[in-house]
Amino acid sequence: MPRVIGHIDLDYFYAQVEEVEDPSLKGRPLIVCVFSRRTEDSGVVGTANYRARDLGVHSGMPIVLAKKKLEGRDPAVIRMDHEKYEAVSARIMEALERQVDVLEPTGIDEAFFDLTSSTGGDYAKGRKTAESIKRSVLESESLTCSVGLGRSKVVAKLGSDLSKPNGLMVILPEDTKAFLDPLPANKLYGVGPKTSSALEEMGVRKVGELAGAPPSELEKHFGKKFAAYLTAAARGTDEDPVKAGLGPTQFSRIVTLKRNTRDPHEAFEQLSEGIGYIHDKLASAGKSFRTVSAIGILTDLSTKTKSKTFETPINDSVTLNETTLVLFQELSRSVSKDFRRVGVRVSGLADVESQSSLSDFIRPAR
DNA sequence: CCCTCGATCAC
DNA sequence: CCTCATATCGAGGG
Numbered sequence A: 001m002p003r004v005i006g007h008i009d010l011d012y013f014y015a016q017v018e019e020v021e022d023p024s025l026k027g028r029p030l031i032v033c034v035f036s037r038r039t040e041d042s043g044v045v046g047t048a049n050y051r052a053r054d055l056g057v058h059s060g061m062p063i064v065l066a067k068k069k070l071e072g073r074d075p076a077v078i079r080m081d082h083e084k085y086e087a088v089s090a091r092i093m094e095a096l097e098r099q100v101d102v103l104e105p106t107g108i109d110e111a112f113f114d115l116t117s118s119t120g121g122d123y124a125k126g127r128k129t130a131e132s133i134k135r136s137v138l139e140s141e142s143l144t145c146s147v148g149l150g151r152s153k154v155v156a157k158l159g160s161d162l163s164k165p166n167g168l169m170v171i172l173p174e175d176t177k178a179f180l181d182p183l184p185a186n187k188l189y190g191v192g193p194k195t196s197s198a199l200e201e202m203g204v205r206k207v208g209e210l211a212g213a214p215p216s217e218l219e220k221h222f223g224k225k226f227a228a229y230l231t232a233a234a235r236g237t238d239e240d241p242v243k244a245g246l247g248p249t250q251f252s253r254i255v256t257l258k259r260n261t262r263d264p265h266e267a268f269e270q271l272s273e274g275i276g277y278i279h280d281k282l283a284s285a286g287k288s289f290r291t292v293s294a295i296g297i298l299t300d301l302s303t304k305t306k307s308k309t310f311e312t313p314i315n316d317s318v319t320l321n322e323t324t325l326v327l328f329q330e331l332s333r334s335v336s337k338d339f340r341r342v343g344v345r346v347s348g349l350a351d352v353e354s355q356s357s358l359s360d361f362i363r364p365a366r
Numbered sequence B: 001c002c003c004t005c006g007a008t009c010a011c
Numbered sequence C: 001c002c003t004c005a006t007a008t009c010g011a012g013g014g
Helices: A013-021 A063-070 A082-097 A123-141 A153-163 A173-180 A193-201 A207-211 A215-222 A224-235 A264-285 A317-334
Strands: A005-010 A030-035 A043-048 A076-079 A102-107 A110-114 A145-150 A168-170 A250-261 A287-298 A303-314 A339-347
Touching (some): A005 A153, A013 A030, A013 A082, A123 A145, A123 A168, A145 A153, A153 A168, A193 A215, A207 A224, A215 A224, A264 A317, A264 A339, A303 A317
Parallel strands (some): A030 A076, A145 A168
Antiparallel strands (some): A005 A145, A102 A110, A250 A339, A287 A303
């Protein structure tokens, strides 16, 4: 029996949340911005509403450029408030949990879900559930979303993508091939700019062409694993299951420096708030870590990292701070350009609880 | 098998 | 002009 997989995507999420909070923004082009505080308007657009998108603005665009495009259009410019969107997202995800068999959040504004067992593979039932999900998000949070339903994650994601905003697209298993074949290959989940241009060089532009491409050719360019994924994705036969949300496995924070430098103390100084933030995240998640990484983004925007892994999990802030500084001292010696941005990451997370829990002293039977 | 690091993706 | 966070993979070294 084919699976019934869904993907839900909250429409232009940050901007829509702002519109709900202040409906007077609705008629105007709106951009939610990440200010880097380097200069007055340095930074990028996080999300734009459709009014702004119609005028050529998109996420990732420098704020200065977006403002130019919106000049004379009475634009609303709002600073991103991540905590606010996080809270809305958490409420929605919690409600979704109760309406599907398995929920796998993949970002603040999107999630995969599985309806196979509750629908018994009946797509008409699946559509009903999807409609009811859309209704409940609208009623509880006044937010529109887009939902795709199909036999695999890749197909479901395409459905939500192609139907947005406020859409619902159901791709029946028997229609999958006709649906996929004519699409541009770069629409597929996992096919970004690099993969896309490599595919183009081999003469592959459509999903249908990718589906029929010789495996040996794909493996040569992308390696065995990714090649197999591409073929399955293009055929709508990727079997990747929807996995119930497993907690985070790393936390990181990156800041843009006020001015370029390679002085490790200056980098550390400007990052110290970020390190405090990481420590708070660890504490509230009840996690310790084994690995710390210092991250440097150089003036040419290339990335350099240096990391250290401890024998046993750590959770004290002194060690975190000291280690970060040392790593930056080492990192700055290895670079020939200044840092533009610096960051810190902790990974290899472990539950603080489990460190001294009874289970650690019980040898698993073999 | 583990660690380190860069690359890629997508947000 | 160029933010920020996370997961995953593969190469290279041990």
